[in-house]
Amino acid sequence: MRIGLIGAGRIGTFHAATLSRHREVGGSLIVTDADTARAHRLADRLGATAAPSVNEIFTWGVDAVVITAATSAHGELIGRAARSGLPVFCEKPIAVDLPGTLAALAEVDAAGTILQLGFQRRFDVGYTAAREAVRSGRLGRLHTVRAMTSDQAPPPVDYLPLSGGLYRDCLVHDFDMLRWITGHEIVEVYATGADAGPAMFREAGDIDTAAAVLTLDDGTLATTTATRVNGAGYDVRMELAGELDQIAVGLDDRTPIASTEPAGPPPADKPWMGFLERFGPAYEAELAAFVEVVLGERANPCDGREALEALRIAEACVLSRRERRPVRLAEIPGARD
Ligand SMILES: NC(=O)c1ccc[n+]([C@@H]2O[C@H](COP(=O)([O-])OP(=O)(O)OC[C@H]3O[C@@H](n4cnc5c(N)ncnc54)[C@H](O)[C@@H]3O)[C@@H](O)[C@H]2O)c1
Numbered sequence: 001m002r003i004g005l006i007g008a009g010r011i012g013t014f015h016a017a018t019l020s021r022h023r024e025v026g027g028s029l030i031v032t033d034a035d036t037a038r039a040h041r042l043a044d045r046l047g048a049t050a051a052p053s054v055n056e057i058f059t060w061g062v063d064a065v066v067i068t069a070a071t072s073a074h075g076e077l078i079g080r081a082a083r084s085g086l087p088v089f090c091e092k093p094i095a096v097d098l099p100g101t102l103a104a105l106a107e108v109d110a111a112g113t114i115l116q117l118g119f120q121r122r123f124d125v126g127y128t129a130a131r132e133a134v135r136s137g138r139l140g141r142l143h144t145v146r147a148m149t150s151d152q153a154p155p156p157v158d159y160l161p162l163s164g165g166l167y168r169d170c171l172v173h174d175f176d177m178l179r180w181i182t183g184h185e186i187v188e189v190y191a192t193g194a195d196a197g198p199a200m201f202r203e204a205g206d207i208d209t210a211a212a213v214l215t216l217d218d219g220t221l222a223t224t225t226a227t228r229v230n231g232a233g234y235d236v237r238m239e240l241a242g243e244l245d246q247i248a249v250g251l252d253d254r255t256p257i258a259s260t261e262p263a264g265p266p267p268a269d270k271p272w273m274g275f276l277e278r279f280g281p282a283y284e285a286e287l288a289a290f291v292e293v294v295l296g297e298r299a300n301p302c303d304g305r306e307a308l309e310a311l312r313i314a315e316a317c318v319l320s321r322r323e324r325r326p327v328r329l330a331e332i333p334g335a336r337d
Pocket residue numbers: 006007008009010011012032033034035038054068069070071073091092093118119120159169275
């Protein structure tokens with residue numbers, strides 16, 4: 001399968017390596033980037049082909065497109081692929097804002113093409129087991145969910161202005177997991193954020209830390225927090241508490257947190273430090289799934305409508321923080337019919 005990958009940055013490099021090892025793709029991979037030299041370096045390392053620009057991805061007769069460029073470029077590239085009739089895997093989120101998201105989805109709908117979004121936690125062993133536990137009824141009625149995403153260190157400074165900000169870029173993963181695990185929709189959010197950390201966040205008009213309280217349509221309450229500055233390590237967890245039992249995702253011998261109890265577990269020897277090591281197997285599995293989707297061997301595990309719902313929750317958080325009030329999801333355009 002000839003796949004054209006657009007964006008040879010942090011995640012693009014990882015996805016390109018995964019694809020170049022895939023038996024269906026291998027040496028047929030084509031990579032490109034706005035920074036041509038970067039695309040060449042990556043292609044040379046993997047034995048792939050570097051395209052001189054994005055245009056060639058749409059003229060060299062590829063079978064599918066993988067978009068790993070900056071978020072600000074996603075909407076236009078999804079539209080272009082849709083108009084070319086090509087299946088797309090695109091990193092989250094669909095676009096930096098709601099109008100861009102709805103426009104991209106309209107193009108995909110009009111073309112009738114495939115769009116799979118990169119919510120890799122849907123392929124993570126721990127999150128998958130949590131979904132099964134909740135859906136089986138083992139926890140009883142779920143009353144509380146606590147989700148968190150803590151980056152060990154901030155992303156590169158030039159990443160921020162193109163990212164959509166902390167809710168859309170980072171917490172969007174937790175919003176997707178809340179829906180995917182519980183099977184319920186969020187109906188209201190109350191969000192706040194802080195920019196008291198490194199100046200680069202203030203200067204980009206972003207925040208470095210955020211918290212939100214979310215109400216699900218069955219009355220379950222959830223909290224989510226995110227930070228870009230968690231020196232102890234990369235900490236992505238979710239606790240789900242029901243009337244019968246409670247479980248934790250992301251709690252293992254690499255969780256970067258120290259217990260203050262004399263009989264507590266010892267601190268992790270090798271705490272998780274970043275998303276690529278923590279979610280490596282999940283990233284590989286989501287791309288393997290994409291190849292199967294393109295081949296018609298399986299259903300799309302995360303289509304545009306799913307990603308839109310996660311983005312609408314992020315939009316509600318942005319509005320809630322700005323107006324300092326609870327926001328009903330019904331206020332955010334783009335709801336399903
Ligand atoms: N699923 C995840 O856990 C996860 C993790 C990291 C990043 N991401 C997503 O992946 C995307 C890329 O993130 P990153 O961390 O790799 O960023 P990055 O800044 O490391 O890389 C982005 C690359 O895109 C290129 N680029 C920008 N605009 C382009 C355009 N119009 N055409 C071609 N190339 C273009 C840049 O030159 C750069 O090489 C973002 O949308 C981000 O949200 C997802």
